[in-house]
Amino acid sequence: MNCEDVIHELSDFIDGELDAASRQELESHLNECSDCKLVVDQTKKTIEIFCDSEPIELPSEVRNRLHETLRRRLKEATP
Amino acid sequence: MGAGLIFSPRDFLSTPNPHRLRSKIAREDEHQLVAAAKSGDTAAFEELVSRYERKIFRLTMNITRNREDAEDAMQDAFLKSYSHLKTFQGDSRFYTWLVRIAANEALMRLRKRRPNQFSLDEPIEGDEDLMPRELQDWGPGPEQRFAQTEMREILSGVIEELAPDYRIVFVLRDIEELSTEETAASLGISIAAVKSRLLRARLKLREKLNRYFQQGRAN
Numbered sequence: 001m002n003c004e005d006v007i008h009e010l011s012d013f014i015d016g017e018l019d020a021a022s023r024q025e026l027e028s029h030l031n032e033c034s035d036c037k038l039v040v041d042q043t044k045k046t047i048e049i050f051c052d053s054e055p056i057e058l059p060s061e062v063r064n065r066l067h068e069t070l071r072r073r074l075k076e077a078t079p
Numbered sequence: 080m081g082a083g084l085i086f087s088p089r090d091f092l093s094t095p096n097p098h099r100l101r102s103k104i105a106r107e108d109e110h111q112l113v114a115a116a117k118s119g120d121t122a123a124f125e126e127l128v129s130r131y132e133r134k135i136f137r138l139t140m141n142i143t144r145n146r147e148d149a150e151d152a153m154q155d156a157f158l159k160s161y162s163h164l165k166t167f168q169g170d171s172r173f174y175t176w177l178v179r180i181a182a183n184e185a186l187m188r189l190r191k192r193r194p195n196q197f198s199l200d201e202p203i204e205g206d207e208d209l210m211p212r213e214l215q216d217w218g219p220g221p222e223q224r225f226a227q228t229e230m231r232e233i234l235s236g237v238i239e240e241l242a243p244d245y246r247i248v249f250v251l252r253d254i255e256e257l258s259t260e261e262t263a264a265s266l267g268i269s270i271a272a273v274k275s276r277l278l279r280a281r282l283k284l285r286e287k288l289n290r291y292f293q294q295g296r297a298n
Contacts, residue, residue: 007209011278039211039285046285047253049222053234055137062150063132069154070128074121074161 001025006036014044113173117164124164128157131174134255135181141250142185144239145192152188156181171261178255179265182247186266189243211282213289221292237287241280248273249280 001009001022006029012018013026030037115123135156139149160167160180167176222230238246251262252273263273 004210011274011281035214038214042217043281043285046281046288050234050254053231055133056140056231058133058136066132066154070125070157073158
């Protein structure tokens with residue numbers, strides 16, 4: 001497996017969707033290639049950072065409008 | 080508009096992907112709230128709304144990048160989820176079901192606002208630009224060098240720079256934790272297209288974050 005192959009398999013590797021033989025080949029390459037290891041580690045970190053990011057604040061006026069509308073529409077919809 | 084985009088909430092049921100991270104927002108009482116809401120308890124439904132409104136707003140903002148559209152999409156998603164609640168069988172998590180409804184609402188608005196700039200039907204780019212070029216060590220805990228609000232702005236900025244068809248796939252797969260199959264069904268595209276766009280989105284985001292995280296540069 002070369003560097004280009006690693007990049008193509010990167011997502012499946014990170015998501016644990018590679019078959020055992022390909023995973024082993026890819027891991028062997030990472031042991032030898034510091035550039036690919038850096039890309040794999042940083043891509044994992046990128047996903048982790050977005051995953052862990054706090055949702056943006058819901059502005060209070062947006063929240064109030066949402067709940068007012070829902071109450072009105074749910075009342076209309078409920079016999 | 081892509082033929083596969085409009086779907087019924089009945090289509091949302093699917094098996095969770097075992098490889099995805101376990102969600103931090105599922106709570107044990109969710110199924111009780113859903114059951115109560117299904118039987119007409121509007122207070123239970125409002126509790127579900129309160130629980131997920133920030134995340135759904137983040138989702139609709141991430142897709143539309145327009146506050147008015149994001150608010151409308153969120154509102155319609157909650158209304159639609161209530162009116163279709165009886166069709167929700169509980170095979171997937173309520174939140175996953177809700178995410179797919181909200182994503183559909185947001186996508187419809189994005190297509191309406193930018194009909195000529197965005198199409199999930201467009202062929203994906205060739206492979207020639209995939210090899211990463213910017214390779215610098217980020218050092219340990221690169222995100223911790225930034226205050227929370229600053230980090231939030233950085234993430235919002237870099238994700239906005241992504242082309243919408245990459246951004247949407249990344250948002251559904253990596254932020255909202257939908258499976259590849261669920262993402263493909265939501266967007267009306269193939270599993271191969273989801274995987275290809277996700278790979279490109281992840282690589283592009285890594286490269287964009289690299290600008291901020293190069294060790295020794297950001298202090």
